[in-house]
Amino acid sequence: MAPGVAAPVKPLTMADVLAASQPSDWRPLDPENTLYLELATGRVVIELKPAFAPHHTANIKALVREGYFDGLAVLRVQDNYVVQWGDPDADDKDKQRPVKKAQRTLTAEFTIALTQDLPFTRLPDADGYAPEVGFSDGFPAARDPKTGRAWLAHCYGMVGVGRDNDPDSGGGTELYAVIGNAPRHLDRNITLVGRVVQGIELLSALPRGTGALGFYEKPQQRVPIQSVRLAADVSARTNLEVLRTDTSTFTALVASRRNRQDNWYKVPAGYVELCNVPLVVRPATRR
Amino acid sequence: MAPGVAAPVKPLTMADVLAASQPSDWRPLDPENTLYLELATGRVVIELKPAFAPHHTANIKALVREGYFDGLAVLRVQDNYVVQWGDPDADDKDKQRPVKKAQRTLTAEFTIALTQDLPFTRLPDADGYAPEVGFSDGFPAARDPKTGRAWLAHCYGMVGVGRDNDPDSGGGTELYAVIGNAPRHLDRNITLVGRVVQGIELLSALPRGTGALGFYEKPQQRVPIQSVRLAADVSARTNLEVLRTDTSTFTALVASRRNRQDNWYKVPAGYVELCNVPLVVRPATRR
Numbered sequence: 001m002a003p004g005v006a007a008p009v010k011p012l013t014m015a016d017v018l019a020a021s022q023p024s025d026w027r028p029l030d031p032e033n034t035l036y037l038e039l040a041t042g043r044v045v046i047e048l049k050p051a052f053a054p055h056h057t058a059n060i061k062a063l064v065r066e067g068y069f070d071g072l073a074v075l076r077v078q079d080n081y082v083v084q085w086g087d088p089d090a091d092d093k094d095k096q097r098p099v100k101k102a103q104r105t106l107t108a109e110f111t112i113a114l115t116q117d118l119p120f121t122r123l124p125d126a127d128g129y130a131p132e133v134g135f136s137d138g139f140p141a142a143r144d145p146k147t148g149r150a151w152l153a154h155c156y157g158m159v160g161v162g163r164d165n166d167p168d169s170g171g172g173t174e175l176y177a178v179i180g181n182a183p184r185h186l187d188r189n190i191t192l193v194g195r196v197v198q199g200i201e202l203l204s205a206l207p208r209g210t211g212a213l214g215f216y217e218k219p220q221q222r223v224p225i226q227s228v229r230l231a232a233d234v235s236a237r238t239n240l241e242v243l244r245t246d247t248s249t250f251t252a253l254v255a256s257r258r259n260r261q262d263n264w265y266k267v268p269a270g271y272v273e274l275c276n277v278p279l280v281v282r283p284a285t286r287r
Numbered sequence: 288m289a290p291g292v293a294a295p296v297k298p299l300t301m302a303d304v305l306a307a308s309q310p311s312d313w314r315p316l317d318p319e320n321t322l323y324l325e326l327a328t329g330r331v332v333i334e335l336k337p338a339f340a341p342h343h344t345a346n347i348k349a350l351v352r353e354g355y356f357d358g359l360a361v362l363r364v365q366d367n368y369v370v371q372w373g374d375p376d377a378d379d380k381d382k383q384r385p386v387k388k389a390q391r392t393l394t395a396e397f398t399i400a401l402t403q404d405l406p407f408t409r410l411p412d413a414d415g416y417a418p419e420v421g422f423s424d425g426f427p428a429a430r431d432p433k434t435g436r437a438w439l440a441h442c443y444g445m446v447g448v449g450r451d452n453d454p455d456s457g458g459g460t461e462l463y464a465v466i467g468n469a470p471r472h473l474d475r476n477i478t479l480v481g482r483v484v485q486g487i488e489l490l491s492a493l494p495r496g497t498g499a500l501g502f503y504e505k506p507q508q509r510v511p512i513q514s515v516r517l518a519a520d521v522s523a524r525t526n527l528e529v530l531r532t533d534t535s536t537f538t539a540l541v542a543s544r545r546n547r548q549d550n551w552y553k554v555p556a557g558y559v560e561l562c563n564v565p566l567v568v569r570p571a572t573r574r
Contacts (some may be wrong), residue, residue: 079488080443110554128412129557156367156468165550181443181468181562185547189555201366201495208488260472263452267397267475271415273560275468 011261017252018243024251026241027138028284029197033057035230036238037085037199039074039223044199045231045238046159046177049139052120052152053109053193056161057248060172060193061107062102064228068173072097074223078214080180083203084162085225086173099173108167109191111149118143121245123254125271129153129184133274135245139195140274152192154183155275157200160192164185179204182275186267197281198240235275239284253278304539305530305567311495312536313528314425315571320344321518322351322373323525324486325493326361326510331486332518332525333446335463336426338405339439340396340480343448347459347516355460356515359384361493365501367467370490371449372512373460378415386460395454396478398436404532405430405437408532410541412558416440416471420561422532426482427561429474439479441470442562444487448478466491469562484568485527526571540565 012020029047037044050057063069068083076084089095112118120143122134130142133153140158143150152158158178164169170191177196196203206223209216216222233235244250257277259268295367296496299307316334322333337344350356356372363371399405407430409421417429418570420440427445428439439445445465450457457478464483484492497502518524544564 077492079491125415126413127415127557128560167553170304182560183554183563184560185544185556185563187556204366205364205492205494207492209445257472265472265476266454269416269472269474273415273469273471276470 010159011259012166013257013261014253014254014256016264017249018260021243021249023285025244026282027238027244027246028241029231031237033194033229035060035194036227036229036231036234037069038227038228039202041202042087044202045136045197045240046194047095047197047242048194049137049152049192051136052112052139052150053161053191055106056109056170056172056191056193059103059106060161061230062067063099063172065229065233066100066102068097068099068102069225069228072225072227075202076176076213076215077208079178079204080206081183081214082176083179083206085178086162086175088219088222090174094221097173101176103152103171104173105169105171106127108170110188111151112150114143114145114150118149121247121250123272123274123277124258127274129187134251135277135279138242138245138279140277140279142274151188153274154178154192155185155195156180156182156194158177158192159194159196160186160190163190167171177203182273184275189244195279197242197279198238200212240281241284243280245279253280298546299539299543300544300548300566301540303548304536304543307492308530308536310316311346312531312534313569313572314531315526315528316463316518318518318524322347322520323512323514323516323518324356325515326489327513328489329486330525331489332482332484332527333481334425334529335481336424336439336479338423339399339428339437340448340478340503342393343396343478343480346390346393347448347462350386350459351515351517352520353387353389354384354514355384355389356512357495357510361490361510361512363463363500363502364466364493364495366491366495366499368465368468368470369463370493371383371461371463373449373462374507375509377461384460390458391460392456392458395450395457397475398438401430401435401437402430406533407437408537410559410564411545412560415459416474422537422564422566425529425532425562425566427566429561438475440561441465441473442480442482442535443467444467444483445479446481446483447473448480450477466489469560471562482566484529484566485525528571529569531566532566540567
C-alpha cells in the first residue's frame, strides 16, 4: 500500500464488533436500579432509569421494598402491544392491595428537561416521531432542542407506568412492558421507567388475553407474580452486563446494523430505526 | 354559523372512523388467495398477495394443494423477530418431505417493477427505509420512483419465504411470519408473499426456541402443523373482510392514528410509522 493511503476499512458485522469489544465497552447493572420480577417460569430482569423518571423510579423501588407486587399478577397481554401487571382488585377500594409508605399516584414524568449533561449518543438518521433520537446510557431516547425536553422511547421491552386518562393518575402500582412493534405514539404520553434486559420472552410468549385491550377475562388466566425484588436486596443475583452506548464500539455496532455486512444480506438498508438497534446484554464477566 | 364559514371538522378517533364506515369500505378475502394454517390451538388465516410475488405465491398454492405442509411443524420462534415453519428434515435428502409438482426453489421476487397500475395509497409521512411508503390493496408496501421498483414491507404479521444465503434458494417450502418490531432491514432481501389476517397470536405466543436464531432444540418442542389448506378447498371457511386502503375511510383512519383524538392521549405524535397503521379485519357481514 502506498504511503499516506489509508487501509480500506473492512465493513464489520455485529458479531465482529462484539468480538472485538473490550471490557470497558460494557457496564454492570446497578443492583439499586435493577428489579427481579419472579414468575413460576423464571426471572424477568428490569433495569430502571431514574434519570428520566426520578419520582416514579423511587416510588417503584418503595413499592417493591414494601412487597407491594408479591402475589399480584399479570393482568393483560395484548398481542403486538403490551404485557401489564398489577393488582386485579385495584378498582375495588375494599379489596385493593394497600400501599404503605409509597405513593399510589404521582405527577407525570413524561419528559425531562434537556440539560447539557444528559448523555446522548445520537443516531445518524432521521426519525419520524422526534427531532433527534439516540441512546442515553443504554436506553433508547429522544430529544427536542426547540422545546428543551428529552424522553425515553417506546421500543420493544421498555417498561412504563400504567395510568388512566388523567396524566397524573399513575404512580407505579401498574406496570407494562412493550411486546410488539414499537408504539412510539405513546412517547411523551406516559411515564417510562426502564426496560427488560433479560427474560422478556417470559412475558411476550404469555397467552393473549381475550378481553378488551387484551385483559384476561377469567381470574384463573392471570399469571401470578411470585415476587418483585430489588437486586440489591437479593443474594442470588443475575449478574449481567450491558453494552455501553457511548463508545466507539457502539458506534461501530450501529454502523453494522445500518448496512448489514452478513453474507445473507443483498441490499443494505442504509438506515436503522431507533428500536431496531440491539441493546446487547451478556452474563457479567469477572474483572 | 356565518354563511361561507365551513363547519369545523371534528377530529375523529379510529373507533369513530370504523363506526362510520360503509360496506363498500370493506373487501372480502379471495378464497383462492387465502391459506388456513391449522394448529392444534386453532386456525391461522393468511392472505397471499400474488401481485408482489406471482411465482412464489403460485408455488405455495401448489405446495399446499399437494399437501406439502401437512404434518410438518413450526421449527423456530425467535423473540421479537419471526416464527418459521417447514420441514424439520429439509436438510436430509433421504428424509426430507418430497415436493411433487411444485418447485423447491425459485428465482427471488424481492421487488417488482413499479407500474402505473400498481394500487398505492401513499402515507403522508417520510420513512427511513424507503423513499415512499403506503398501502397496496391492504398490504404495507414501499416504492422507489428512481429505481422503478416496489416491494412489500416487513411489518408485524407479514409472511415471507425463508431462504439460505443464495437469493434464489427459497421457494416457499419454509415460511415465516413477523412477530416483533418491524424488521424493515429485511425489505428487498427476501420474498414476502402475504400477511396473517387472523390468528397471529397462535404463532406469536408460542414458546421461544432456545437454539441459535430461536430454533427449537428438541424435536418434541416443535409445534405440529395439522394441515395447510387453500380456503377455496375448504368448506368450513373463516369468512373475514378487510378494510380497503384505497378509500377516504382509510385516509381518515390514517389521520386518526397520526394524531390520536382518544381522551387518553395528551401529546399527538403528528406522525404514524408505516407498520403502526392498523390493517383492520372483521367477520364478514352479509351483503
